[in-house]
Amino acid sequence: MYETNYHRAKDAADAAKKLRSSDDGMYLSGGMTLLPTMKQRLAAPSDLVDLTHIKDMNKISVTRKDVVIGATATHAEVASHAKLMKVCPSLCALASHIGDPHVRNRGTIGGSIANNDPAADYPSAMMALGATIITNKRKMKAEKFFTGMFDTALAEDEFVKAVSFTAPKRGAYSKFPNPASRYAMAGVYVADHGKGDVRVGVTGASQNGVYRAKDMEKALSKSFDAAALEGCNVDEGDMLSDIHGSSAYRANLVKVMAKRAVEAAAS
Amino acid sequence: MGIEGIGARVLRKEDKRFITGAGRYTDDHKVAGMHYAAFVRSPHAYAKIKKINIKAASKMSGVAGIFNGKELTGDGIGNIICGWMVHSKDGSPMNMGAWSALATEYVRYVGDAVAVVIAETLEEAQAAAEAVEVDYKVLKAVVSAEDAMDPKAPQLHPEAKNNIIYDWEIGEEDATDAAFAKAANVVEIDIRNNRLVPNPMEPRSALVQYDAAEDHFTLHTTSQNPHVARLVLSAFYQVAPENKLRVIAPDVGGGFGAKIYIYPEEIVCLWAAKKAGVAAVKWTASRSDAFLTDAHGRDHVSKAKMAFDKNNKITGFKIETLANLGAYMSLFSSSVPTYLYATLLSGQYNIPNIHCNVKTVYTNTVPVDAYRGAGRPEATYLVERMMTTAARELGVDPAELRRKNFVQQFPHQTPVIMCYDAGDFGASLDAAMAEIKYDSFEKRRKKSAKNGMLRGIGMSCYIEACGIAPSAAVGSLGAGVGLWESAEVRVNPVGTVEILTGSHSHGQGHETTFAQLVTDRFGLPNENVQIVHGDTDKVQFGMGTYGSRSGAVGMSAIEKALDKVEAKAKKIAAHMLEAAEGDIEIKNGEVMVKGTDKKLGWHEVCLGAYTGHNLPEGMEPGLKEGAFYDPTNFTFPAGCYICEVEVDPNTGVTTIEKFVAADDFGKIINPMIVEGQVHGGLAQGIGQAMMENAVYDDDGQLLSASYMDYTMPRADDLPSFNVSTTETLCPGNPLGIKGCGEAGAIGSPPAVINAITDAIGHNNLTMPASPQNVWAAINDGGMSEAAE
Numbered sequence A: 001m002y003e004t005n006y007h008r009a010k011d012a013a014d015a016a017k018k019l020r021s022s023d024d025g026m027y028l029s030g031g032m033t034l035l036p037t038m039k040q041r042l043a044a045p046s047d048l049v050d051l052t053h054i055k056d057m058n059k060i061s062v063t064r065k066d067v068v069i070g071a072t073a074t075h076a077e078v079a080s081h082a083k084l085m086k087v088c089p090s091l092c093a094l095a096s097h098i099g100d101p102h103v104r105n106r107g108t109i110g111g112s113i114a115n116n117d118p119a120a121d122y123p124s125a126m127m128a129l130g131a132t133i134i135t136n137k138r139k140m141k142a143e144k145f146f147t148g149m150f151d152t153a154l155a156e157d158e159f160v161k162a163v164s165f166t167a168p169k170r171g172a173y174s175k176f177p178n179p180a181s182r183y184a185m186a187g188v189y190v191a192d193h194g195k196g197d198v199r200v201g202v203t204g205a206s207q208n209g210v211y212r213a214k215d216m217e218k219a220l221s222k223s224f225d226a227a228a229l230e231g232c233n234v235d236e237g238d239m240l241s242d243i244h245g246s247s248a249y250r251a252n253l254v255k256v257m258a259k260r261a262v263e264a265a266a267s
Numbered sequence B: 001m002g003i004e005g006i007g008a009r010v011l012r013k014e015d016k017r018f019i020t021g022a023g024r025y026t027d028d029h030k031v032a033g034m035h036y037a038a039f040v041r042s043p044h045a046y047a048k049i050k051k052i053n054i055k056a057a058s059k060m061s062g063v064a065g066i067f068n069g070k071e072l073t074g075d076g077i078g079n080i081i082c083g084w085m086v087h088s089k090d091g092s093p094m095n096m097g098a099w100s101a102l103a104t105e106y107v108r109y110v111g112d113a114v115a116v117v118i119a120e121t122l123e124e125a126q127a128a129a130e131a132v133e134v135d136y137k138v139l140k141a142v143v144s145a146e147d148a149m150d151p152k153a154p155q156l157h158p159e160a161k162n163n164i165i166y167d168w169e170i171g172e173e174d175a176t177d178a179a180f181a182k183a184a185n186v187v188e189i190d191i192r193n194n195r196l197v198p199n200p201m202e203p204r205s206a207l208v209q210y211d212a213a214e215d216h217f218t219l220h221t222t223s224q225n226p227h228v229a230r231l232v233l234s235a236f237y238q239v240a241p242e243n244k245l246r247v248i249a250p251d252v253g254g255g256f257g258a259k260i261y262i263y264p265e266e267i268v269c270l271w272a273a274k275k276a277g278v279a280a281v282k283w284t285a286s287r288s289d290a291f292l293t294d295a296h297g298r299d300h301v302s303k304a305k306m307a308f309d310k311n312n313k314i315t316g317f318k319i320e321t322l323a324n325l326g327a328y329m330s331l332f333s334s335s336v337p338t339y340l341y342a343t344l345l346s347g348q349y350n351i352p353n354i355h356c357n358v359k360t361v362y363t364n365t366v367p368v369d370a371y372r373g374a375g376r377p378e379a380t381y382l383v384e385r386m387m388t389t390a391a392r393e394l395g396v397d398p399a400e401l402r403r404k405n406f407v408q409q410f411p412h413q414t415p416v417i418m419c420y421d422a423g424d425f426g427a428s429l430d431a432a433m434a435e436i437k438y439d440s441f442e443k444r445r446k447k448s449a450k451n452g453m454l455r456g457i458g459m460s461c462y463i464e465a466c467g468i469a470p471s472a473a474v475g476s477l478g479a480g481v482g483l484w485e486s487a488e489v490r491v492n493p494v495g496t497v498e499i500l501t502g503s504h505s506h507g508q509g510h511e512t513t514f515a516q517l518v519t520d521r522f523g524l525p526n527e528n529v530q531i532v533h534g535d536t537d538k539v540q541f542g543m544g545t546y547g548s549r550s551g552a553v554g555m556s557a558i559e560k561a562l563d564k565v566e567a568k569a570k571k572i573a574a575h576m577l578e579a580a581e582g583d584i585e586i587k588n589g590e591v592m593v594k595g596t597d598k599k600l601g602w603h604e605v606c607l608g609a610y611t612g613h614n615l616p617e618g619m620e621p622g623l624k625e626g627a628f629y630d631p632t633n634f635t636f637p638a639g640c641y642i643c644e645v646e647v648d649p650n651t652g653v654t655t656i657e658k659f660v661a662a663d664d665f666g667k668i669i670n671p672m673i674v675e676g677q678v679h680g681g682l683a684q685g686i687g688q689a690m691m692e693n694a695v696y697d698d699d700g701q702l703l704s705a706s707y708m709d710y711t712m713p714r715a716d717d718l719p720s721f722n723v724s725t726t727e728t729l730c731p732g733n734p735l736g737i738k739g740c741g742e743a744g745a746i747g748s749p750p751a752v753i754n755a756i757t758d759a760i761g762h763n764n765l766t767m768p769a770s771p772q773n774v775w776a777a778i779n780d781g782g783m784s785e786a787a788e
C-alpha cells in the first residue's frame, strides 16, 4: 500500500470540504473494495475521507412502505433490519448473500452503489425498486445514477448519503454466483409495484453494467408468471464473456434467474 | 495398539499451536538488521531485456542495493537445475535451456524476476522496485503446448528446437500395434488434464541471515525438503558451501509439491544479502506472487486408444501425451509426465501391451512441476475415463468391465516398469459399491428426472505409486538423488525420546504419528516423544516429504533406528537384571524379564545407559541410534471412489450428492489423520474436476491470477465424504505402510467426471466441469477437449 492520509469526517459538509482540500482524495466507507485495491497498489489516493462516522448516516427508516437507507448502513444491518424485513424482505435477502460475514459487517450500501461494480448485487435492486439516490448535493433516480460499468453520475466531491424507495407489492432477487468470486454472474431483481408496474433489474451479465430488462418488464406486467418470460430474448451481443461464462451462457443465466425470481416473488 | 500406539486416533499434538496462532512460520521470524527484498518482475510473457535503469531507484530512501541477472551470473551463481535426466526415444538427452535466478537477456513468463531491490523496509523495497525502469522489446509469446510445437512458433530456448524438451516413450510399440490389429473393439478418447495452481495456505517465504564474520548463512524457508535445498543451493548454485549454510524449514503451511523446489527468490536473497552487506533479508510472496510464480501442476493433453478382445478383455493400450512444462525446467518437472505418469498407465488392470509416447514443451508460462499426485492423477484420469467410456461404448456395466480386467495375482509385473506387490482391487470395488448402493442407482436417477434434474454415477479404480523410492531404481531412471530416508532416535537419560527425521511435516501431522511408533514399541506416553525435523543443523540428512513417502520411507527409517535402540536397551537391562537378553521384554514403559516379576522402569535403563556405571563389557555409554532406510520397491496404494451427482440442466450446476472412498493404504498408524489426508485430497481432486483452472490468454497473461477468478473448492462445494479402508499390507517395508497423502487427489477427478458424463449422457466434457462447461456440454454437445 502507498502512503495515504486518513481523515474522519464529522458531518456531510466536513466530508466534502476534506475531500476538496486534498490532492487526490477518495471517500472511504467499508473499505471492502477500496482497501484491497490499495493494498495491491492499484489505487493510490493521497487522502481517505472516512464517511462511516458521520452521525446517523447509517440509519434505516421505514415508514409504512417508504424506506430510506443511510449510505453507511452495512450489508449486515440491511440484511437483519426487522422493519425492512416486513416491507421488503427481498432486499434483506439480497444483502444477506453479499460476500461473507466480514464483508457484510464492513461493506456499505453507499460504497457498493458508488462503486457500481458490474457484478455487484445492490445496483439491480436500486433499478427494480425505482430507488432515488440521495447525495450531499442532489437527488436522482437510479437510472440516472448508474452510468455504466464502474461509473456513476457522482461528481468529484459528491457522495451518496442515502437511498430511498417505496417497497414493492412483491419482489425477489435471484443470483447466480460466479463460482470463484461469488459476486453475481447474473443477478435478477424482479419487483412488482402493482398496477402493472413491474421492474426487472439485471446485474452481473451485461457489458454495460446494471440495466432494466424492458421486454421482461412488459411481459411480466401482463402476466406475473415465469412462463411469461419464455418469449423474451436476452441479447447475447450485450453480454459479458470471460473464463467463467460465455455471452451465450450469461444470456441463458439471465433468463433462468429471472424466472426463478418471478417464481420466488409469486410464491 | 494401546490408546496412543499404532492404529489409535491420537489427536494431533501440533494442532494446539496451529489453531491458537502460535505456529512459527518463516514470515513470523524477525531478526536484528532485517532488510526486505522486492523483485522487479516481467509484465510480459516473452521479451528481450534491452536496458535496466536503476538510477532513480537506487537513490530512494532505505535502498541498500539493486542487483540484476548479469551481476548474479557474473558472481558465479549457477543456473537453476532440473534434477532428473530424461532421454528421448532416440537416445538423446533432454534439451534443457538455461534458467538464471534473475533473467539476463530474455524474460519468458509473466512474473519472471529481472532484478531485486534490498531495502530497509518492505515499503521502501517495493517503492524502489517500482522505480526500476526496464526497457523491454516485447516478443510474441506461445502459451499452449500444441501451439509451441509449431515450427513457426516463437522459439524459447536455443537448445530446444520447436520448443520440444524431449520425445520419450515407454512400452513396446510393435507389440501394442499388433494387439490393436487383432482387436475386436477399439475405444478412443481425447483428454485434457487442466492446469492447476497449488495454493498452499502459507505463501512462499525466505529469511536469510548472513554472518559476515563467519561467512555463514542461515536460511529460514518454506521448504518440504530443507536438506535437498541446502544440497542444491550449495552444490549447484554455489551460494555457499554446505558447512556454511544452515537451512531451516520451520512450521510450513502446506506444500502440495510447490515447496519442493528451490526457487529464484531463495537463491537471490542469499546472494544479495551478502552482496548488499546487510545482516538479514526477508522476502515473502504475496498471493499474487504465488499465483504467478509457484510451479503449477498438470497441463497435459492426451490421445488414447484401448483394444479389447471379444470377451472385453483389454489387449492393448496406446497413448500419446503432450505436456506443458512452462518457461523453464523446474527441479523434478521432467520426471512428472514420464516416470511418475506413464508407469501407472496399466491402472488396476491386466494389460499385456502398453505403449506411451510423451512429448514435453516449453511455453511462456510459469514452470510446471509436481503437484499433489504428480503424474499419477494424470494417469488415473486417463485410464479411468477410458474404462468408463469403453464400458459405455461396449454396452457393459463399468464396474463389471473393470472387475473383469483387474489384476488378481501378485506380484504383477506391468509392461510399464512397475511391479505391483500386493492389493485386492475387488475388495475396494465391492466396499464402495455397497456403500453407495450402486444397485439401486437407477431408482434415484428416475426420481431426479421427475424434478427435472439429471443424475449420474461414476467410478474410479485408481492405483498409484508412493513411498518414493528405491534409490538404485530411480537412479537408473535418471534421478539425480537417492530417495531413501534417515532417522535418529535419541533417548534422554530420563527416558524421554527425541526423534530426528529427514521427513518434513507441513500439515501431515508427523509430530503425532511418528511418536505413535515409540508409544507402540515401548509403551511411553505420546507426550514423552518429541519429533525434530526441518533443520539441517539438527538432522544429519534427509530427503524430505512428497510423494506420500514419509510413512512408508520416513517411518521405516525410524523403525530401523528403534530396532537398534531396543536391542541396546535390552542388552543393558539384561546386564542390570542379570538375565538373558532374549528374555527381556519392554512393555508399558517397563523393562522386564519374561515370566518373572523382575523388572526395571524404562527410565532406569536409560539412566543406566548414560551413567555408564554398570554396562556390559565393552559397550559404549548412551542410548542413541540412527538409521538410513532405502525402500525395496514403490508402494501401491489403491482403491475405488464412486461419485453420485445431480446436474441442473438449466444452469449446468452440478451437486455432488454422495462421494464414497474405499482405500487400501496398507497399515494405518492413525486413522483420524489418514481420513484427514483423504478428505483434503478429495477436496483438491474435486477442485480440479469441477472448479480449478489456470488460464493464460494468448499473450501469456494469467487470467486466473487471484481468488476472484481461480475457483478454490470451499466447504459448501463439497459433500460429507464417506471414507473407509480395506487393508492389504505392503510387503516392502517393515510396517506394511503404503501411503495416503495423495490418493484423494489422484483417484477422485475421473470419478466426478465419469458421474457427470453419465448424467448428461455423453462423453464430451472438458475438465473442470464448471457450470458453464457442463451447460455447454448439455446444450451443444460440448466442445471437443482437444480443440478447446
Ligand SMILES: Cc1cc2nc3c(=O)[nH]c(=O)nc-3n(C[C@H](O)[C@H](O)[C@H](O)COP(=O)(O)OP(=O)(O)OC[C@H]3O[C@@H](n4cnc5c(N)ncnc54)[C@H](O)[C@@H]3O)c2cc1C
Pocket (backbone or CB within 6 Å): A026, A027, A028, A029, A030, A031, A032, A033, A034, A035, A051, A071, A072, A097, A098, A099, A100, A103, A106, A107, A108, A109, A110, A111, A112, A113, A114, A115, A117, A119, A120, A121, A122, A154, A158, A159, A160, A161, A181, A182, A183, A184
Ligand atoms: C471477499 C468479498 C466478496 C464480495 N462479494 C460481493 C458480492 O457478492 N456482491 C456484491 O455486491 N459485493 C461484494 N463485495 C463488495 C462489497 O459489497 C463492498 O463492500 C462494496 O462493493 C463496497 O462497499 P464499501 O462500503 O466497502 O466501499 P469502499 O470500499 O469503502 O469504497 C468503494 C468505492 O466507493 C467510494 N465510496 C464509498 N462510499 C461512498 C459513498 N457513500 N458515496 C460515494 N462514494 C463512496 C469509495 O471512494 C470507493 O471508490 C465483496 C467484497 C469482498 C471483499
